[in-house]
Amino acid sequence: MTERVVIVGGGTAGSVLANNLAEEVDTAIDTGDVEVVLVNDRKDHVYKPTWLYVPFGEKTPEDAKRPLDDLIDRRVDLLIDRVDGIDTESKTVSFDGGRGPLAYDHLVLAMGAQVVPEETPGLAEGGHHFYGPEAAEELREELAEFTDGHLVVSVVGVPHMCPVAPLEFPLMADTWLRERGLREDVDITYTYPINRPHGIQSVADWVGPLMEERDIGVETFFNPERVDPDEQSVHTVEGRELSYDLLVSIPPHDGSDIVREAGLGDDGWVDVDPATLEATNAEDVYALGDIAELPTSKAGSAAHYAATSLAGRLASAVRGQRPTTEYDGKTVCFIESGEGEATYIAFDYDAEPTPKPPSKLIHWSKLGYNRSYWLTARGAL
Amino acid sequence: MKVSQGSDCMSDTQLDADVTVNAVGSSCPGPMMDLIGKAKDVEPGTVIRLQSSNENTEPDVSEWAEKSGNELVEVVEREEHWDLYVRIND
Numbered sequence: 001m002t003e004r005v006v007i008v009g010g011g012t013a014g015s016v017l018a019n020n021l022a023e024e025v026d027t028a029i030d031t032g033d034v035e036v037v038l039v040n041d042r043k044d045h046v047y048k049p050t051w052l053y054v055p056f057g058e059k060t061p062e063d064a065k066r067p068l069d070d071l072i073d074r075r076v077d078l079l080i081d082r083v084d085g086i087d088t089e090s091k092t093v094s095f096d097g098g099r100g101p102l103a104y105d106h107l108v109l110a111m112g113a114q115v116v117p118e119e120t121p122g123l124a125e126g127g128h129h130f131y132g133p134e135a136a137e138e139l140r141e142e143l144a145e146f147t148d149g150h151l152v153v154s155v156v157g158v159p160h161m162c163p164v165a166p167l168e169f170p171l172m173a174d175t176w177l178r179e180r181g182l183r184e185d186v187d188i189t190y191t192y193p194i195n196r197p198h199g200i201q202s203v204a205d206w207v208g209p210l211m212e213e214r215d216i217g218v219e220t221f222f223n224p225e226r227v228d229p230d231e232q233s234v235h236t237v238e239g240r241e242l243s244y245d246l247l248v249s250i251p252p253h254d255g256s257d258i259v260r261e262a263g264l265g266d267d268g269w270v271d272v273d274p275a276t277l278e279a280t281n282a283e284d285v286y287a288l289g290d291i292a293e294l295p296t297s298k299a300g301s302a303a304h305y306a307a308t309s310l311a312g313r314l315a316s317a318v319r320g321q322r323p324t325t326e327y328d329g330k331t332v333c334f335i336e337s338g339e340g341e342a343t344y345i346a347f348d349y350d351a352e353p354t355p356k357p358p359s360k361l362i363h364w365s366k367l368g369y370n371r372s373y374w375l376t377a378r379g380a381l
Numbered sequence: 382m383k384v385s386q387g388s389d390c391m392s393d394t395q396l397d398a399d400v401t402v403n404a405v406g407s408s409c410p411g412p413m414m415d416l417i418g419k420a421k422d423v424e425p426g427t428v429i430r431l432q433s434s435n436e437n438t439e440p441d442v443s444e445w446a447e448k449s450g451n452e453l454v455e456v457v458e459r460e461e462h463w464d465l466y467v468r469i470n471d
């Protein structure tokens with residue numbers, strides 16, 4: 001009997017997992033004992049961190065895409081279709097393209113996160129963002145025309161992808177505007193939901209003074225509940241109001257209705273054991289990457305490290321051995337700090353990160369990483 | 382707000398949480414952000430139990446609750462983490 005592993009989502013988590021697993025159980029695939037199926041709803045793999053550079057004209061959404069066919073091990077069956085339901089009783093997934101249900105022995109959910117700006121009234125009409133390809137291009141057009149006024153960068157969505165992108169955008173915008181001789185005519189304000197500019201104390205301690213030095217205003221305890229696009233103002237749960245000329249938000253995020261409907265997590269994120277990545281509410285179901293409710297960041301590196309560890313567990317499981325590999329929460333994030341420099345933080349479930357002093361070298365490392373990412377997705381790094 | 386010492390059983394608090402946010406080991410972006418994420422999704426009146434192993438969470442939550450009109454009702458010290466009970470108001 002063939003043991004079938006179905007992976008839903010061919011982003012960072014799903015691709016790294018599929019490639020690593022195919023390598024670990026290559027012989028079993030060749031003999032027909034194991035089958036690895038990767039389902040993705042479009043033919044391209046998208047590397048989302050590229051979008052940060054789109055508003056500044058440094059990259060295009062096309063740079064973020066590669067055909068999955070080129071990235072995925074030939075031993076993996078690639079299915080381009082959209083999963084629209086999961087039945088954990090009959091152990092099947094269903095598709096919205098008319099294809100019949102597919103049975104699984106092990107199911108891995110790696111559908112990522114989606115952005116839902118419409119959840120905050122007025123935000124979709126009044127604000128811009130760089131968390132999607134079209135939105136990032138629209139923002140590029142806006143920024144190109146923006147010569148004076150108040151630029152507000154507001155973290156609305158909690159949780160959100162990439163813990164540091166909200167800091168990178170205002171720091172990069174500051175440099176970008178300075179280079180164009182426009183900075184004197186633009187005020188920049190950054191807003192964050194809690195009592196400091198970042199959730200991690202050490203990052204907050206580092207970025208607070210840096211923002212002050214760059215003349216970026218910081219508003220904390222700032223949780224927008226609605227935006228008035230006509231008046232161009234943001235209104236918060238705390239009863240505050242902030243006017244803007246250009247609003248760039250980190251929009252609200254959502255997991256997946258499929259997860260809610262399957263009873264795998266009430267908020268659309270899959271409830272999992274943080275170490276084994278096994279779903280809390282169903283047997284033989286796992287989740288990793290942004291769709292998993294994990295006590296770490298929704299970051300590509302977390303998805304990557306979790307995928308290598310889950311590949312080990314699944315390889316043991318299909319071999320009938322007791323899985324022992326565990327994910328320790330390892331995450332590494334590069335942080336662009338403007339002026340052509342960057343820093344990075346590394347952490348896991350037990351250790352808090354401390355940012356290193358920013359340097360040009362780290363900035364080039366980040367750009368280098370973005371280029372070599374395609375090797376990561378192939379499972380080669 | 383009441384602060385109690387507890388073992389890992391529920392008998393030492395009268396409170397029943399409606400939902401639990403397990404932020405033990407959540408270093409980035411941290412327990413406070415996990416709590417706010419949940420607070421945005423729940424109905425007014427919900428009691429959230431935030432589990433955190435970070436000692437700064439209590440003062441942070443206390444300050445946030447005050448500013449946002451919510452209430453930190455009780456903190457129970459467990460063996461390796463704290464349970465913070467937060468009532469979400471309107």
Ligand SMILES: Cc1cc2nc3c(=O)[nH]c(=O)nc-3n(C[C@H](O)[C@H](O)[C@H](O)COP(=O)(O)OP(=O)(O)OC[C@H]3O[C@@H](n4cnc5c(N)ncnc54)[C@H](O)[C@@H]3O)c2cc1C
Nearest residue numbers: 009011012013041048049083112162289290298299300301
């Ligand atoms: C602007 C921006 C900057 C970022 N910068 C960084 C950074 O510097 N460093 C970092 O570590 N992380 C960064 N991230 C976060 C990183 O991109 C994500 O954490 C990472 O992509 C998560 O991988 P994933 O595989 O879980 O999800 P994704 O990469 O989103 O992949 C999910 C895949 O599932 C597919 N899918 C979804 N639903 C279905 C379905 N029903 N059926 C079939 N297929 C489906 C999607 O098409 C997609 O291919 C950034 C994110 C953004 C938006």
